[in-house]
Amino acid sequence: MKLLLVEDQDELAVSIRNYFSKEGDICEVATSFSKATEKLYAFSYDVLLLDLMLPDGDGLSLLKVVKDNWSDMGVVIISAKNALNDKLHGLELGADDYLSKPFHLAELNARANAVYRRRKQEGRRTLSFKEIELTLDNHEALVHGTMLDLTRKEYELLHYFIVNQNRLLTKQAIAEHLWGDYMDTMDSFDFVYQHIKNLRKKIMKAGGNDYLKTVYGAGYKMKDE
Known part of the structure; x- marks a missing residue:
């Protein structure tokens, strides 16, 4: 599984990337809206892990870009913003799942894998x-x-x-x-x-x-x- 993590908190980003790497996955990191957009147009990914609070843009706007251009990419929103409206808006725009910070890395891994199975393997094991x-x-x-x-x-x-x-x-x-x-x-x-x-x-x-x-x-x- 190849993931793109969009997260501007360096310590958390490193922890997530290292965890997925130990699981045998490829996890690349973008720390801003602009860097994420650059990577998305340059490379292909199976699952996007998306923080809503970015230093140069809105994560929900990036989600819309993803769904307009790469509709088969799985998306898990990870954000400290736990307001119901943000969650519902993200799901309405096409996100597959929503996980509020703080969270256990094992749970994030399980949810990302579940999204990957549904989208790329039709739920098969x-x-x-x-x-x-x-x-x-x-x-x-x-x-x-x-x-x-x-x-x-x-x-x-x-x-x-x-x-x-x-x-x-x-x-x-x-x-x-x-x-x-x-x-x-x-x-x-x-x-x-x-x-x-x-x-x-x-x-x-x-x-x-x-x-x-x-x-x-x-x-x-x-x-x-």
């Missing part, structure tokens, strides 16, 4: 493509019932392909989804090829077919020919 099955709660991948020995990134890569089956995924899109801001420190996207190569090898060793197709000069697709 397993995903499958042909003989490949993912169990989402314990991050396991199986081929014909045999568990694959995948690294965390390999599992996330397989999950990303299955969610986006039959869609062209560029190397840059894959890198952004799996590594977030850290990809800016990398010289090339060659590491994406290596991860896909390793994933292919493990799937086929377990008796699965090679569904990860290279579209030369463009990227990759997961499809059954």
Whole structure:
């Protein structure tokens, strides 16, 4: 899961980002309306964690921008503003959930995951493509019932392909989804090829077919020919 946290309290932002990182998710941070807008137009995200009180704008206005342009993005409002009108307005604008400060990070994680499951996985706890099955709660991948020995990134890569089956995924899109801001420190996207190569090898060793197709000069697709 890739999240964008819009929060101007540095200490809280660091705590939230670190918590999601330990859970294996990518969590990027924007501390203002303008920085959030810049990131939203540059990258793709699964879930937005949105504070309503921003130094240079209104969080509800940012929510409207998100719903006008990326209607499939999940949104959890996190704010000290607990007035009923703010909550109702946010939900009316398309937010999926609302969590008042202070909150436990475990609860925020649970709510973000619930939103992600509803929007990206239609509430399912397993995903499958042909003989490949993912169990989402314990991050396991199986081929014909045999568990694959995948690294965390390999599992996330397989999950990303299955969610986006039959869609062209560029190397840059894959890198952004799996590594977030850290990809800016990398010289090339060659590491994406290596991860896909390793994933292919493990799937086929377990008796699965090679569904990860290279579209030369463009990227990759997961499809059954």
